[in-house]
Amino acid sequence: RILLNTRVKSMTANKVFLAYRAPIPCSTLVWTAGTVPSPLLSPLPCAKERGRIVVNQFLQVSDWPDVWAVGDCAFVPDIRNPGKAHPPTAQHAIREGRVVAQNIAAALLGRPLKSFSFKTIGLLASIGRRAGVARIFGFNFSGFFAWWMWRTIYLSKLPGLDKKVRVAFDWTLDLLFPKDVCAVYDPPHGRDFPWKHAKDMVGEDRQYPAGTPQTIPLPHFSARSLSP
Template sequence: MTLVNQDNFFLFTPMLHEVAASDLDMTHIVNPIRKLLKRVQFFQGQVEQIDLESKRVDVSHGVDRHRHQLEYDHLVIGLGNITNYYNLPGLEEHALTMKSLGDAIFLRNRLIQSLEEADFECTDARAPLMTIVAAGGGFAGVETIAAVNDFLREAVHFYKNLNARDLRLVLVHSGPVILPELSEKLGRYAAGKLGQRGVEIRLNTRVLGYRNGIVDLSDGSQVPAKTLVWTAGTAPHPILDTLPCKRERGRIATDRYMEVPAWPGVWAVGDCASTPDPRTGNPYPPTAQHALRQGRTLARNLCASIRGEAKKPFLFSALGQLAAIGKRTGVAQIFGMNFSGFIAWWLWRTIYLSKLPRLEKKCRVALDWTLDLLFSKDLVQFTTAHKAELRSREFAPDMLELKS
């Protein structure tokens, strides 16, 4: 059994915004795949091509991106999704995202860099540095802007020339209420709390472009901002377009067992799969709780297929959803019941801490949260860039000199 992934770790994405806001250490929400799956052969690389007819996967890795070919009897496709910028001008080049650990670290560095720069700028040049725009009122956008707001309003007191009144945080959402995945009541509660804490919410508004440090909005207004966080769209992985199998809204269409029709031994799971609910015929939503259960059912069905046994359809009803909205408050909808305020925030932390793999990481995150109650947030800016000549340089054997 071989697992291919571009990173050698599993990222627990629900806590990503806490890394960006300096609440958690960046290594505490990731688990090394080699420790998680000790009996699985792991290959760190990028999937370049999938040949269903030849039963072969082309993978590239290394500095020179050389290729390997992996043959298979059974193939499980779980490529997830990518950010969709909808071809809006300037977004792909300049907007930040919140999908990877690198994204969270980059956003954290950008926030601290903006504070450092603004502390020595004149008033006119300071405003764009102190303005943060988040596009997308779903879970990622709301949790990110809430965490960033808490971080900046605490951090700004350490900069002698800055004031919390200089901060401007804007959440742009195309719908009439944020967090549409939850009830309208919870969405309005979350919007009210964010508004009380200084977050400006633009409803029924879309980002049209981001050029020269200015965010263009659909209501005709412009927001000068050095930082735009884009969480307003996803798209299926482009490799799926190359596969000769049926797709629904870009995702691979599977049967109720998560196997791809007409391609025995090929399975799809998670965000890249469209698996029908046998009770309604509609595809399951691409959420983490569905993907987790799909993975378990798929594993059983794959083993059953190898043994010639009967497979079982995937059946699951969502348990609920939660969102942290800053200042130890949250919103949650669990088993049809609404929770808000401190109890929802406590549920968020308790449930997600229980879902975090490995006891070691659970303890480290719990310790981070405890220390966060006692000490102020860290303002260290991590620098990861290398000199240009070292980035482009390849070390050849004749470059190595041994001296006795």
């Protein structure tokens, strides 16, 4: 069942509380609401939009022209669509980095700055073993080809030939054999892991507002799979 126009207000280990609706019992809760900017940005005394630092079309921080911001921390205006911003994705961040490097050099040399403008090429995601979804140049498709394209592009973006070879070899084995666990071990003592709302550790009835992390001790073992 899909609930529209509804938001999660809080949750416990066995129940999800919704705004303006009855709570829903649950045993496994998967949170896929996206990400938020780093809390390190909060105390900065500059203009922000949805937690991200507002920059102009040249990627300069609005309040501080000699400071630049790109990537997930920046609210970069889309000059093709006034009032909207570029999404905080890798393909935008990489190109923002190139433009900001050129603009910093231009500012030091007294040359004109370059406006940032980029249109998303496409979106790819793996949704399971040998299955994916894609939107490329406005065309939507799914299945094995979308999954293969996601892996191919991901592999091409890895830095260094040695990493490309290692990952390609690992993925080739993954095609031929079932998934396997390669390590089960005790983690070093004293490490903490931000495991949100773990049932056995936080208790049955303790209620957490949506988006509030809880840091608890790491469980007594962990497993790592050969497959990504």
